[in-house]
Amino acid sequence: MTADTEHRWGSTLDSVVVYARGAVCRRLARGGVGPDGRVRVTGLPRTLDPGSLRARVLGAAGVRVTEARVEVEAEPLGTEAPDALRREVERLRAAYEAAAGRRDRLLRRIEEVAALRPAPPARKREDPHRRTPVEAWLELAEFVDGRLTGLHERLAEGEEALRRAEHAFEAAADRLARASTAAPAAHVATTVSALLTLVGAGDAEVALELEYGVPGAVWVPGYRLTHRQGDDSGRLVLRASVAQRTGEDWTGVRIALATADLRRGTGLPKLRSIRVGRRQSAPAPSGWREPPPGLADLFTAYDAAGPRPAPVTVGAPLAVGGAAPPPRAAAPVPVAPPPPPPPATLGYGAPPPAPGSAPEAFRGPASALPQPSGARPGGRPRAAGAAPMAPAAPAPPGGMPAAPAAPPAPPAGPPRPKDTELDYAGLVLSGPEEQGGRRGRLFPGAPLDPVAEEYRRRAESVATLPLPGHCVRPRESAGSFDHRFDAAARADIPSDGVWHTVTVGEIPVGLRTEYLCVPSVEETVYATLVLSNATDQALLAGPVEVTVDGDFLLTAALPTLAPGAVRRVGLGPAEGVRVTRRTELRESTSGLRNNTTVLDHGVRVELANRLASPVTVEVRERVPVTSEPDVRIEERADWTTPEDGAGPDRHAPGTRLWRVDLPAGGTTALDGGYEIRIPAAKALVDGNRRS
Template sequence: MTAGTGPARTWGSTLASVVVYAQGALCRRVARGTLPPGGRLRVTGLPRSLDPGSLRARVLGDVPGVRVTEARVETRAEPVDGESPDELRREVDRLRDAYAAAEGRRDRQATLIRETEGITPVPPARRREEPHRRTPVDAWLDLASFVDERLTALHTRLAELEETLRETGHELDLAADRLARASTDAPQDAVRTTVAAVLTLDLPDGPSEGPGEVELELEYGVPGAVWVPTYRLDHRQGDGTGRLVLRASVAQRTGEDWTGVRLALATADLRRRTDLPKLRSMRIGRRQPAATPSGWREPQAGLADLFTGYDAAGPRPAAPSALPGAVAGGPVPVPLAAPPPPPTTGVPATAPPAYGAPPPPPPAPGGAYGGPPEIYRSRPGGPTGARSRSAAPAFGGAPAAPAAPGMAPPPQARAAAPAPAAAPPPVAPPPPGPPQPSGAELDYAGLVLSGPDEPGGRRGRLFPEASFDPVATEHRRRAETVASLPLPGHAVRPRESAGSFDHRFDAAAPADIPSDGTWHTVTVAELRVGLRTEYLSVPSVEPAVYATLVVSNATDQALLAGPVEVTVDDDFLLTAALPTLAPGGVRRVGLGQAEGIRVTRRTHLYESTAGLRNHISVLDHRVHVELANRLARPVTVEVRERVPVTSEPDVRIEERADWVTPEDGQGPEQHAPGTRVWRVELPAGGSTALDGGYEIRIPAGKALTGGNRRS
C-alpha cells in the first residue's frame, strides 16, 4: 500500500450534523471526491475555534483497503476574493465619524449662542470734567432687536443640529448592534484565516485506477455553543391529553454558520473524560520489572559525541544588534576567554544525569565553553519531564541556571557574581521503572529534532513541538463568551436539571443557527403527554383557589426543567415553569388564581379539661370550609388542611373529619407531615360545605406556660 507520497489535493466539505452539549458542540463534516495517487488530502471548511486535539477522520462506506492513518490541523492566511465583506464595520466607522461631525457642529452652534447672548451695550468712559450724557434709547432698542433676531435664528439652527445628532446617534446604535450580533463566520478583514484538515490515507496496492469516489467524515469539537430547553403546551378543556412541543433556545459563536444541519441536543459534558482507569495488579512475591511502553526506546549511546566538533568551534558570534553595547556610537565589548575549569578535588566531575538523558558534553578544548548543561528530572508524562527549578532557563534578564559541578560557570554568571557559587544540591534519582511517555511524546509526526543550540539535555533528541497560536486562543475565548448569556425567563441549564443522568434529543428537521452569539429557537420534537385540570386551595394560608395542570410523562424521554407557554383552547394563557419530569413521572404546573371559584374558611377553638382530676387539657379545633363554583363547567377542587404532629407519647391528637391522608409517591408531589386532603366535585354553579376538626389532649405536665392555645 502507498501513503503520504505526492502533493495534497484540496477538497471542500459540508457541515452535515451538530450535537450541542451542555457547553460546546461536536460537529460532523462530509467531504466527497476522488482520491489522489499519493493518498494526501487537504479538507477545507473547518472553523477557526476548533479544538485541534478533537479532530477525527474516517472513510464512510465499504471501501476495501482505504483507511485514514493521520489527521492534522493546518492553518493558512489567504486574501479575500473581491470586495472586503466587513460592510457593517465600515458602516459603523462612517456613522461614528458622522456623529462626531454632527456633535462638533452642535457645539459650535452652542458657542455662537453663548457669544451672542454676551452682546450688551457698553457706554464709553466719561471724563471727570465732562457732563453727564443722555442714553441713546433707540440704539439700545436696535441692539436688543438685533440680538433677539440673531438668537432666534441660532436657536432654530441649534434645534435642527440636535435633531440631526439624535438621528445619527440612533443609526450608530443600530449599526453597532447589528455588528455585535453579526455572524462570526464571515471574515472581518481583507485577509482570511482558513483552517483545514490534512489527511494521509492508505491506498490499496494494485492497478493504477483508484477506488473511485470516496466519502470522508470529519468530526471535531468546538467551544462556544449552549442550549436550554423550552416548551409549548396546547390543551383543550375536557380533553385528557395534550400536545407538548419541545423546543430549544440555542446560541453559538463557533465561527461558522450552521445552515441546514441535523441538530441534536445533549445534556452531557463534552469535556468530561471518558477513558477507563488503569487498574494495576498487585503481586506478592519477587519483584518483576515493568514492561517498556510501546513505541518508546532509550536514546542511542554516544549521542553527546555528535556535537563535540560543534562545541570545539567555540561560541557562535552574536549579531551586532544583539550585543549589549551595540547601540548608536557605543563600543562593542570584546568577549573574554573562558577561564580554565576549576579543580575537581573532592567534587564529582559530572552530575548524575536524569533517566534517559545523555551525559553532559565534555568541556571544549582550550577552555572554550560550549553552554551550561541542564539537568532534567523524569516525570510520569515523559522521559525527560519538566526542568528542575534550579535548572530553569533564563528569560527576559532573569538569572541564568547555575553550572553543574565540574563545569565552568556561564559568562553571565562570571560577570554578575565573581565569587564562586555554592554547589547545587544533588538531583534525586528518578523512580525505578521504565519511563511513562505522554501521548504528545508518542506522536511521531509532531516531534521536532532539537538542534545543537538547545540545552545539553535536549540536543539531538525528539521533543513535541511547542506551538502556541494566540489567534486561535483568542477565537476560542470569544466563542466561550456565550456561556455568560442571560437565560430566558424560567430557563434552567440542562446540566442542572438533568441531574446524574444524560439525555439526548434529536431535532426532527434541519435547523439554521448563525454564529452571532444570540438565542435562536429551534423546534425539536412533538410529545404526547397526559393532562388533567385540577384546582388546589389551602384556605388556612390564603383564601384563594389556584388552577393547575397535572402533567404525566408517558414517553421514554425525560422532560427537563424550563419555561412552558400554555395555550388553552387556542388562546395563550401564560408562561409557567415546567419542572423536570422523568419518564412515567407526574408533576403539577401552576396556571394562576382561578377567579371563578370562591373559598371561605372559619375556625373555632374550645378549651376544656378532662380526666379524674381534670389533669388533661382538651383543645377542640373545628374547621368549616365553604366552596362555590361560578364557572360554566364542573371542576375538581382539592382542599388541603394540616393537623398537628406530635412526637410525645402522652400528647394525643384525635381527628374528626372525612378528609384523607395523601400517599407520598402516588401523586404529582410530596406532602408535608400532617397534611390532610378533601377532594370535592363541584358542578357548574354549585357550592358545598366541608366540616372537620381535631382534638389535642395535653397532660398537665406538658402544658405550656401562659396557655395551651395551638394555631
C-alpha cells in the same frame, strides 16, 4: 504537498451535536482521488480543535484514510469582499462626527453672540459725564436677540440631525456586533482545511465524512404546553435556545442536543491486581525512554564552529570612511539563574523503562557543572564583548560563604511522565542553543497556532451569556445522567453569539388538571397541571409556556422530570372555584375528677364550582402533632393521610387531604375536626389554639 499534486474538495456541513459546552460538527465531501491519494478538504472553521479531527470513507469497500491533519491557509480578499456592513458603520460614524462638529460650532457661536455687551469709551478724570445712548443699547440688544433666535433654530435642527445620526450609527454598530463571525474581519481570509491520504481509492469517486469538535456553543431547554380544559392529555413541545460563535454559520443542518460534557474524560479506569508472593506482574509501560547514548557528542562540531555572528540591528550607527562609531556605554545585561533540571520524562517513545533508578541525566541540571572561563552554558565559548556573568552574592558576615542550596532529590523508581509529556504530537525538539540539560531532547512546546487559541477564547464568550427567564443549564438539571434530543427538522443558526430558538419535537406526556387549596392559610383555589413523563428520557428543567384553550396563560418553571415521574405545575388562582372555611372551638373537662382538659376543634369547608366543567379539588388541612405521652389527639373526619414523598412532594407532619369531585355548578361542604386531650395540670404554649 503542493497544489499540483493534491485534489481540493469542497465540503458541506450536514449535522451538529450541541453539548453542554461545545459542539461536534459533521461535514460531507465527495470527489475524485488522484494516483497519490492526497486530498484537501476545505471549509473547516478557524476554531476547530486539531486533536478532534476524524475522517472516514462512506460506502466504499477497501478504501480507508491513513492520514488526517489540519492546515491553515491565508490569502488576500478581493475588492468585492463581504464587508458592506463594516463600510456602512464607518460611513455613519463619519456622518455622526460631522453632525457633532456642526453642533459644537453652533454652540460656540451662541456663546460668542451672547457675550456681546456695550463697552463705553474710557473716560478721563477731567472729562464731564456723558449721556448714555439708549438707542444704541436697544439696537445692540435687538441685534443680539435676532442673531440668537436664528442660531437657536439652527441648533435645534443640528441637535435633531445629530440625534438621528447617532441612532443610525448605533443601530449599524449593533448589527455589526451581532453579525455572524463566519465572515472575515480583515482583508486577509484565513481558511482551515483537512489534508487526507487515502489508500485503495484509485480513480473512483469517493464520499468522505469529517467530524471535528469546536468550542463556543451552548444550549438551554424550553417548552410549550398546549392544553384544553376537561381533556386528560396535552401537547408538550420541546424547544431549545441555542447560541454559537464557532466561526461558521449552521445553515440547513440537523441539530442534536446533548447534556454531556464534551471535555470530560471518557477513559475507563484500570483496576490493577494485587498478588501475594515473590512473582509480580510486569509493570505497565510508562511512556518514557532513556535518551540514546552519545547525545552529548552530537553537538561537538557545532560547539567547535565558534559563536554565531551577531545579528545586525536595524537603525544602528554605521562607520563612514573607515571611522568607527563612538562607543556606547553598554548597559548591564542581567543573567537569569540556571534553569531547573529537565523533567524526568522525555517523549522518545513508549517502550517500558529499565528497572532500577533514574539515569544520570536526571539527577541534576547540567548547568550546575563547572564551566570554563569565557564559556557559556552548553559548551560554546562566550562571544567577545558579551556582558560578564553577574557577580556572586557577597558572603555573609563572618567570612564564611553561604553553602548553595542542594537540589531536591529525585523520586525513587523510574520517571513518571505527565499527560503533557505523553502528548507526542505536542513535543518539541530542543535545538543546540538550549541549555546543556535540554539540547537534543523532547519537551512540551508552546501551542503551534496562538491565533487559533485566540479564536477559541473569543468563541468561549457565549458561555457567559445571560440565560432567558426560568432557564437552567443542562448539566445542572440532568444530574448524573446524560441525554440526547434530536431535532425533527433542519435548522439555521448563525454564528452571532445570541440566542436562537429551535423546535426539537413533541414529547408525549400524561396531563390532567387538578385544583388545590389550603383554606387554613388562604381561602383561594389554585389550578395546577399534573404532568407525568411517559418517555424513557428525562425532561430537563426549564421554562414552559402554558396555553389553555388557545389562550396564552403564563410562563412557569418546569422542574426536572425523570422517566415515570409526576410533578405539578402551578397555573395561578382559579376564580371559578370558591372556598370558605369556618372553625369552632369548645373547651370542656372530662375524667373522674375533671382532670383532663378537652379542646374540641370543628372545621367546616364549603366549596362551590362555578365553571362549565367538572373539577377535582384537593383540600389540605393540618392536624396538630405531639411528642408528649400524656397528650392525645383524636380525629373525627373522613380525610386521609398523604403518602410521604421526597423533595417537593414531601408533606409536613400532620397533613390531611380531602379529594372532592365537583360537577359543573355544584357545591359541597366538608366537615371534620379533632379533639386535644391534655392533663389539667398542663397547658398549651405558643401557637393559635383557635385556628
